[in-house]
Amino acid sequence: MKLHFRIHNECKTPPKLRFALSKKIRTFALPNMKFEIKQIGTIFSPYQTKEECPVQGIFVPEGQGRVEVFPEYEAALDTIETFSHIILFYIFDRAGEIKLSRPTFLDEASHGVFASRHPCRPNGIGMSIVQLEKRMKNILEVSAIDVLDNTPLIDIKPYIPRFDIREKANNGWIETKELRVKPKNRE
């Protein structure tokens, strides 16, 4: 990959036109940056193995977990107890080989990992919507968890139906797939 720069256009044309302009003037390649992410806590769950862990939390609402945010981040949880659901972001720290396109648990066809929730992805970031049952200082009790026990937490955001529900969205290739027993030796 080439190194990259981009001209910032400071003119006062309206945003839409400016965007059109920027499409034309960007003749250099794009940057390729790296970022350091730090663990901010740990997710505990009943699931020790990938076989035990649900495909998605919504299908096992009774699965209980515990999120321990490191005490130095406790202030970042202020008013989180007003939400019924939160989104956990974590690292798939036990993911296997990264293949850009591969079958998932749901069918035998290959799908790009950006078109699935496969854990083996270029940046192994996982996202799970869970129900927030209780907060005790820096500890969150949650349910509908689909995360392996002892997983490093990197962020929490509130789930906000006003912002996050897209009623008209389709389910893409997953539309017609039934949940099934996880095929063996598949991640």
Added chain:
Amino acid sequence: MKLHFRIHNECKTPPKLRFALSKKIRTFALPNMKFEIKQIGTIFSPYQTKEECPVQGIFVPEGQGRVEVFPEYEAALDTIETFSHIILFYIFDRAGEIKLSRPTFLDEASHGVFASRHPCRPNGIGMSIVQLEKRMKNILEVSAIDVLDNTPLIDIKPYIPRFDIREKANNGWIETKELRVKPKNRE
């Protein structure tokens, strides 16, 4: 923060009981790891400044953007065109000072950054649900974008209503907040 270890319990008790056990036996402190995340592409949008950028994409559905995934990841997009909506993950690369609890655009009260979508957070990871208009190889045209122009992309996941809609979720402290003009000098 102390260094930490955790005993893995290999017994064959059912997951729920094993989890209860693990709560008791974890007497050591938690690990504190760091992870390297790499840029996998770039998000282009009409928004050059935080003032121009919508608070949430759902409120400005006409805002058009373009996602350029680096060509070496094109295979990871296989079948993404079957989805109407996708979730972009990116780095808030122009975020200011991190304060764990602070007011947002929506009201004057302080909220923990894990209880808001504030960009200035311990790991500056942003998440936006956008509509996928068109795919051309490694380029995605999207709408309802709320991301600054030229933002580093780190992951894409499909938005899947079957997995991601929680009809009964509340809006927490945001329930009663009206959208308003962004206060000046606030991020």
